[in-house]
Amino acid sequence: xxxxxxxxxxxxxxxxxxxxxxxxxxxxxxxxxxxxxxxxxxxxxxxxxxxxxxxxxxxxxxxxxxxxxxxxxxxxxxxxxxxxxxxxxxxxxxxxxxxxxxxxxxxxxxxxxxxxxxxxxxxxxxxxxxxxxxxxxxxxxxxxxxxxxxxxxxxxxxxxxxxxxxxxxxxxxxxxxxxxxxxxxxxxxxxxxxxxxxxxxxxxxxxxxxxxxxxxxxxxxxxxxxxxxxxxxxxxxxxxxxxxxxxxxxxxxxxxxxxxxxxxxxxxxxxxxxxxxxxxxxxxxxxxxxxxxxxxxxxxxxxxxxxxxxxxxxxxxxxxxxxxxxxxxxxxxxxxxxxxxxxxxxxxxxxxxxxxxxxxxxxxxxxxxxxxxxxxxxxxxxxxxxxxxxxxxxxxxxxxxxxxxxxxxxxxxxxxxxxxxxxxxxxxxxxxxxxxxxxxxxxxxxxxxxxxxxxxxxxxxxxxxxxxxxxxxxxxxxxxxxxxxxxxxxxxxxxxxxxxxxxxxxxxxxxxxxxxx
Amino acid sequence: xxxxxxxxxxxxxxxxxxxxxxxxxxxxxxxxxxxxxxxxxxxxxxxxxxxxxxxxxxxxxxxxxxxxxxxxxxxxxxxxxxxxxxxxxxxxxxxxxxxxxxxxxxxxxxxxxxxxxxxxxxxxxxxxxxxxxxxxxxxxxxxxxxxxxxxxxxxxxxxxxxxxxxxxxxxxxxxxxxxxxxxxxxxxxxxxxxxxxxxxxxxxxxxxxxxxxxxxxxxxxxxx
Numbered sequence: 001x002x003x004x005x006x007x008x009x010x011x012x013x014x015x016x017x018x019x020x021x022x023x024x025x026x027x028x029x030x031x032x033x034x035x036x037x038x039x040x041x042x043x044x045x046x047x048x049x050x051x052x053x054x055x056x057x058x059x060x061x062x063x064x065x066x067x068x069x070x071x072x073x074x075x076x077x078x079x080x081x082x083x084x085x086x087x088x089x090x091x092x093x094x095x096x097x098x099x100x101x102x103x104x105x106x107x108x109x110x111x112x113x114x115x116x117x118x119x120x121x122x123x124x125x126x127x128x129x130x131x132x133x134x135x136x137x138x139x140x141x142x143x144x145x146x147x148x149x150x151x152x153x154x155x156x157x158x159x160x161x162x163x164x165x166x167x168x169x170x171x172x173x174x175x176x177x178x179x180x181x182x183x184x185x186x187x188x189x190x191x192x193x194x195x196x197x198x199x200x201x202x203x204x205x206x207x208x209x210x211x212x213x214x215x216x217x218x219x220x221x222x223x224x225x226x227x228x229x230x231x232x233x234x235x236x237x238x239x240x241x242x243x244x245x246x247x248x249x250x251x252x253x254x255x256x257x258x259x260x261x262x263x264x265x266x267x268x269x270x271x272x273x274x275x276x277x278x279x280x281x282x283x284x285x286x287x288x289x290x291x292x293x294x295x296x297x298x299x300x301x302x303x304x305x306x307x308x309x310x311x312x313x314x315x316x317x318x319x320x321x322x323x324x325x326x327x328x329x330x331x332x333x334x335x336x337x338x339x340x341x342x343x344x345x346x347x348x349x350x351x352x353x354x355x356x357x358x359x360x361x362x363x364x365x366x367x368x369x370x371x372x373x374x375x376x377x378x379x380x381x382x383x384x385x386x387x388x389x390x391x392x393x394x395x396x397x398x399x400x401x402x403x404x405x406x407x408x409x410x411x412x413x414x415x416x417x418x419x420x421x422x423x424x425x426x427x428x429x430x431x432x433x434x435x436x437x438x439x440x441x442x443x444x445x446x447x448x449x450x451x452x453x454x455x456x457x458x459x460x461x462x463x464x465x466x467x468x469x470x471x472x473x474x475x476x477x478x479x480x481x482x483x484x485x486x487x488x489x490x491x492x493x494x495x496x497x498x499x500x501x502x503x504x505x506x507x508x509x510x511x512x513x514x515x516x517x
Numbered sequence: 518x519x520x521x522x523x524x525x526x527x528x529x530x531x532x533x534x535x536x537x538x539x540x541x542x543x544x545x546x547x548x549x550x551x552x553x554x555x556x557x558x559x560x561x562x563x564x565x566x567x568x569x570x571x572x573x574x575x576x577x578x579x580x581x582x583x584x585x586x587x588x589x590x591x592x593x594x595x596x597x598x599x600x601x602x603x604x605x606x607x608x609x610x611x612x613x614x615x616x617x618x619x620x621x622x623x624x625x626x627x628x629x630x631x632x633x634x635x636x637x638x639x640x641x642x643x644x645x646x647x648x649x650x651x652x653x654x655x656x657x658x659x660x661x662x663x664x665x666x667x668x669x670x671x672x673x674x675x676x677x678x679x680x681x682x683x684x685x686x687x688x689x690x691x692x693x694x695x696x697x698x699x700x701x702x703x704x705x706x707x708x709x710x711x712x713x714x715x716x717x718x719x720x721x722x723x724x725x726x727x728x729x730x731x732x733x734x735x736x737x738x739x740x741x
Contacts, residue, residue: 302733309734316619351672352698356711382700390706 013207018214022206030199037191044187048180052158053145060162060173067108067164067171080106081118103176105131105157109169127152135159135172148174155181216246220253232261270322270435273446277318281311321447325435328454335377335458342413342479343368343406345378349385350404353393361399362392368406372413374481376459384455387448388417388475396421400472412461413481420472424465432465432475452477518633519561522546523553523579524568524595533566536622537629550574557583557590564632566625568595580608591632593625623687623735630686646681649741651720651728653681662720672697673716680729680739689736713737 066083070076105119117128134150140161147156157174219236226234238250285308292304327333346368357364392402396419405416433453453463461479524530525548534546547553550571569576594615614628646653650663660667675697690709694700721727728739
C-alpha cells in the first residue's frame with residue numbers, strides 16, 4: 001500500500017493536485033480576462049465608429065450646402081469632388097499606407113447631376129456600378145449612418161444620406177474606414193497575443209508555485225509512508241520560513257511522530273522489561289522443577305517445588321500489577337467506588353505495617369486525626385498505601401523516620417509520605433512513576449510507584465515526588481474529596497519534625513506511633 | 518459433602534478435583550455449561566466451583582440460570598479476568614465468592630469451607646479454642662501456652678485466633694489479610710510473614726513443639 005503511495009507521488013504531473021488547481025484557476029482567469037479584453041475592444045470599436053459616423057453626418061451636411069449653392073454646371077462635379085476629397089483628408093484615421101487607405105464615395109441622384117458618383121481613391125466602372133446598385137437597393141435613412149455591404153468590397157461601407165431639397169435627389173456619402181478597421185484588427189491581435197501570454201504565464205506560475213507548495217505535502221506523505229513501513233525515525237524536513245499552514249502541518253506532524261515514537265519506544269522497553277522480569281522467574285521455576293524431578297531426596301524435592309511456587313507468585317504479581325497499571329494509565333481501570341474514610345484506611349494499613357517498620361528500626365508516624373471522606377475503591381487504595389509504605393521499607397534505610405500526613409483542603413485530600421532517607425538520585429526523580437523504572441540497587445520490579453500514580457489518576461487525582469531540601473523524599477497523592485467542606489490546609493513544614501505536634505513521644509521499645517482521633 | 522466442579526481446562530479441573538477430594542469432598546466434574554446445568558439441577562450438590570469462561574456459555578449466565586431454577590448451593594467463581602466484573606462482585610454480596618487465577622489450591626479449599634459454613638445455619642459459637650497445649654479464651658482475649666500467659670497485641674491475638682480456627686488447615690497470606698485485617702489484596706505482599714514471625718517468637722519460642730509452620734510457597738498452618 002505504501003509503495004503504491006510513493007509511486008503515485010513520483011507519477012505523472014497531470015494527476016497532481018497542483019496541476020488540477022492551476023488548471024482550474026487558469027480557466028477562470030482566462031475567461032474573465034478575455035471578457036475584459038473583449039469589452040475594451042468593443043468600447044474602442046464603438047468609439048471609432050461613432051466618430052466616423054459623426055464625420056459622415058457632418059460632411060454630408062457640408063456637401064448638401066455645397067450642392068445647394070453650387071450651380072449645376074460643368075464644374076459642379078469637380079467642385080463637389082474636391083470638397084469631398086478635402087473633407088476626406090481631414091479625416092483623422094486617414095493613413096499614408098496605401099493598403100490601409102480609406103475609401104470614400106459620394107453619390108448624388110436626381111436632376112442628372114454629373115458625375116453622379118465620386119469615389120476616392122478612384123475605382124473602375126464596375127466597382128462604381130456595384131456601389132450605385134447597392135445604394136439603390138438599400139434604404140438609407142437620413143442623418144444616421146448604416147452599414148451597407150457592397151459586392152466586391154470585403155468590408156461594408158458606412159453610409160449616410162441627406163435630401164438636398166424637397167422633391168429633388170439625395171446625396172449619399174459612404175466611408176469604408178479601412179484604417180480604423182486595420183487598427184482594430186491589430187488591437188484585437190495584440191489583445192489576443194497578450195491574453196495568450198498572460199494565461200500561459202499565469203498557468204505556469206500557478207503550477208510551479210502550487211507544485212512547490214504541494215511537494216512539501218508530498219514530503220509529509222512520504223514520511224507517513226515510511227512510518228507505515230516501520231521506520232519510526234522518519235521526519236519531514238522543513239524550513240521555519242515561510243511560517244505558513246504547511247509549515248504548521250509539518251511541525252505538528254513531526255511533533256506527533258516524536259510522541260508516537262516515544263511511546264512506541266516506551267512500549268518496547270516496557271515489553272523488554274516485562275520479558276526480562278518474567279524470564280528470571282520462569283527460568284528459576286523451570287530450574288527448580290527440573291532439579292526436583294531428578295532428585296530422590298524427598299525433602300530437597302519439596303524445597304525445590306516450594307521455590308518454584310514462590311517464583312510463580314512473583315511472576316503472577318508482575319503480570320497482574322503491570323496490567324493494572326497499564327489499564328489505569330489507559331483510563332480503563334474498573335473502580336468500585338464507595339464512601340471511604342482515608343484516615344481510617346491509613347491507620348489500618350499503618351497498623352498492618354507497623355511491625356515491619358520496627359524490625360528495620362524505622363519510625364512510622366501517621367498524622368491522620370480527622371476523618372476525610374472520599375469516594376474511593378478501597379481495594380486499590382489499600383494497595384496504593386501498602387506500596388507507598390513498602391517503598392519506604394525498601395529505600396528509606398535503616399533507622400529512617402517516616403511520616404504519613406493526611407490533610408484536606410479545597411475539596412482535595414492529600415496523602416504525603418516523607419522520610420529522611422537518602423532521597424532519589426536526581427536522574428531517577430522524574431521517572432519514578434514510570435513502569436519498570438528502578439534504581440540500580442533496587443530489588444523491586446519497578447511497578448510499585450507506577451501503580452500508585454495510576455490509581456491516583458484513575459480516581460481523578462494526581463501523584464508527585466520531590467526530594468526535600470532537608471534531605472529525604474516526599475511522595476504525595478491527591479484525591480478529590482468533594483464531600484468535605486473546604487478548610488485551610490493544616491500547616492506542614494518542609495522540615496521533618498522529630499516528633500510532630502500533638503503526637504506522643506514514642507516510648508522506648510515502641511517506635512511506631514499511630515495517632516487516631 | 519458433594520461438590521460440582523465446572524472448569525473447561527482439563528489440567529485445572531483435574532488438580533482441583535484431586536485437591537477437593539483430598540479435602541474430603543465427593544466431586545462431580547465437567548467442562549461444559551450444559552452438562553453442568555443438568556448435573557446441578559439434580560440438586561445433590563452442597564457447593565459448586567464454576568469457571569467463568571466455558572466453551573458453550575458464560576459462567577455467570579450459568580449461575581443465573583441455576584439460581585432461577587431454584588439451585589441455592591453456594592458458588593465459588595473462578596475468573597481469569599483480572600478486573601473483577603461488577604456482576605461477580607454482585608454475586609459476592611449475594612453470598613457467593615470468587616477467586617482470580619492464578620490461585621492457591623489451599624485457598625480454594627478454605628473458601629469452599631467458608632462458603633459451606635455460611636450456608637449452614639448458626640452453629641453455637643465457641644468461646645475457647647484449644648490446639649495441643651495452646652489455649653485461647655475468646656471472651657477475655659487471653660492466650661496461654663502450656664499454662665503460661667502469652668503477651669499478645671490485639672493484632673497478634675486476632676492472627677492466632679484465625680490460625681487456631683483453621684488448625685490443621687493451610688491458610689494463605691491473602692486469606693490472613695482478608696480475615697484478620699479485612700483487606701483484600703489481589704497481589705501478594707510479604708507483610709504477613711513479619712506478623713507470623715513475631716507471633717511465632719511469642720508462641721513457639723519457649724516450646725520444643727512448634728505449632729505455627731510455614732508451608733513454603735503456600736502459606737501457614739497451625740497444627741500439633
